[in-house]
Structure formats: C-alpha cells, structure tokens
Amino acid sequence: MHAIELSAPSLDALRSVTLPQPQPGPGEVLLRMRAASLNFVDLAVATGRYRVPRFPIIPVADGAGEVAEVGAGVNEFAVGDRVIPHSKPLWVGGPARAQLSTATRGVVLPGSLAEYVVLPASALVPTPAHLSHEAAATLPIAATTAWRALRAANVRPGSVVTLIGTGGVSIFALQLAKAAGATVIITSSSDEKLERAKALGADHTINYRTTPAWDEAVLEITGGNGADLVVETGGTQTFGRSINAAAVGATVFVIGFVTGATASADLMAIMTKAVNVQGNNTGAVSDLRDVVRAIAASKLVPVIDKTFGLDEVPQAYDYLAHGGQHFGKIAIAH
Incomplete structure (x- = not known):
C-alpha cells in the first residue's frame, strides 16, 4: 500500500513509501483512508517539539475513511460504512489513563497518511451523512x-x-x-x-x-x-x-x-x-461520539481553509507551520 512516512523530526523527512497492507484481527477493522487533517501536534511531531518513541512513523493523528474489511466478531460495522477513527483509539471512555490517553495515532500508533490502517472497531464513529470525508477528518482532535x-x-x-x-x-x-x-x-x-x-x-x-x-x-x-x-x-x-x-x-x-x-x-x-x-488531552472515543451526534443533529459544517492532495503533504505542513495563514482546518485528500 502507499503511505507517507516521517523518518526523523524534520519537515524534510517526509517521504512516500510502499508498505505491506495490514490485516484486521478479531475485533478490528481495516479502513481505506480517504482524508486526513492537520493539527498543531502533527507539526510539533514533525519539527521535534513533541517527542515520539521511534522513527519512522506514519504521521497525522486525524483522518476519515470507509470500512474495507471487518475482523472476526465485528458486527457494528460493514464493508462500505463511512467512519471516523479517533486519534486515541485505545481510550474508549472513562477517565484518562496514561497507557490509554498517550497512545495517539501519528505519534505512537500508525497515523492517517496511509492507504489502509487497522484499528479496533471500538475506536470508530460513524460519519454524519451530511459531511464529506475531508470534513469528517477534521473532527477527532479539534x-x-x-x-x-x-x-x-x-x-x-x-x-x-x-x-x-x-x-x-x-x-x-x-x-x-x-x-x-x-x-x-x-x-x-x-x-x-x-x-x-x-x-x-x-x-x-x-x-x-x-x-x-x-x-x-x-x-x-x-x-x-x-x-x-x-x-x-x-x-x-x-x-x-x-x-x-x-x-x-x-x-x-x-x-x-x-x-x-x-x-x-x-x-x-x-x-x-x-x-x-x-x-486537556483531546478526549475519549465517547467524547468524539457525543460531538459527532451534536454535529449531525445541528448539520454543522466544519470550516476547511484549504485542502491539499496526498502528493502535497510537505506543502500542507508548510502552510500550517507559517502560523496565522489558516482559518479553521487544513485537510489532506487521499
């Protein structure tokens, strides 16, 4: 599968790679990623202001996509469902615990700049019908x-x-x-x-x-x-x-x-x-589910300042790095 890797804490270390496609295990879902969005934490990781345990990593915490395959025991989602994976997939609900709240996609776990990603079904929230993949990708952290x-x-x-x-x-x-x-x-x-x-x-x-x-x-x-x-x-x-x-x-x-x-x-x-x-350290999957329900009920539309292609990831980071340019969110379309 195609992915973007960050091989070091530098904006010059973003590179296009080909990796084996992951396979879902019991209780897991294979997602075909369709969009991502940038947050300040992504820039901090890519510039060394936020420490990560190891490189290379697949960066960017937030994204959205559709179910490509379900593992054994997954009944709440089906192939083709549009979903939003939370940036902290292990923190399903309840109070923050270090081992749960620090397991962040694009920092410790594989992020959204990959063609496919495997996540627990419990980390996924259905995408509101009125939102595009790009709009849905802006929701998990912000x-x-x-x-x-x-x-x-x-x-x-x-x-x-x-x-x-x-x-x-x-x-x-x-x-x-x-x-x-x-x-x-x-x-x-x-x-x-x-x-x-x-x-x-x-x-x-x-x-x-x-x-x-x-x-x-x-x-x-x-x-x-x-x-x-x-x-x-x-x-x-x-x-x-x-x-x-x-x-x-x-x-x-x-x-x-x-x-x-x-x-x-x-x-x-x-x-x-x-x-x-x-x-605040973002929140649990249950918090994302609550705000998504509110957004669906009110038909709120996220404000996207600019959308970049997957071949324009360095430019997207550069746009965020020059603070004060964007209004709302920066999206990346797969």
Missing part, C-alpha cells in the same frame, strides 16, 4: 477538544465564551457555542479573519495586534465580569491574559502552546476568582 471545553464550563444560553485565534479548535468552539446559545468573543491578528468569524456568529471581535491588552477588552465587553470560558491556545504569551479575562468561577481550558509551553500567571487572581484551570 471538535472533540472544543466539545470538552464547552462541557467543562457548562456552557449554556447566556454564557460568555472567549476564544484565542481562529484555528481549528477555536472555530469549532465558536460554532458549537453559538449552537448552545452562548455569547462568543474571538480574537485574531487579522481583521479579515475576524469578519469571517462574525459571519459564523461571533458576537464580539478583538484584533490582538491593534489591541494587545485583549483581556482588558474582554472585561470591558462583559461589563467587568469576564468570560465564563476562555479556550487558551497560546501558551506563554497568552496564559496570564486568559486568567485576567476569566470571570469568577470561570474555566480556563488549556489546549495549546503555540507561543511556548512555559507560562506564568497571577496566583491571587486564580484564587480570588476561583478559576478552574483545566488541561
């Missing part, structure tokens, strides 16, 4: 993370949600928060992207390049109250401002380290406002 953020903060009608940037998680959180009846504040360095966010329902926009103290702007917009949920994507340069922008009893949901993984904050603010600072 949509699951956004869903868990909203659930952690109990977002409901009247809640205020602040989103940093316009990457995949932020845009999914915008769409899901608006479906839940929340007020959404979103930041970006691009006025053009902020206009696109308004078109998706954002209530307030802040250009953090022209308004560096975007946290103070959030407080002004909310009459001094702050946001009930801040989805913290930036890391070093944004974490302190996220705490300041948070309301009393709010959740700061930490999902990224785009500007660095070391941060400082005012502990008095965290204590006096009783802020819940919560980390």
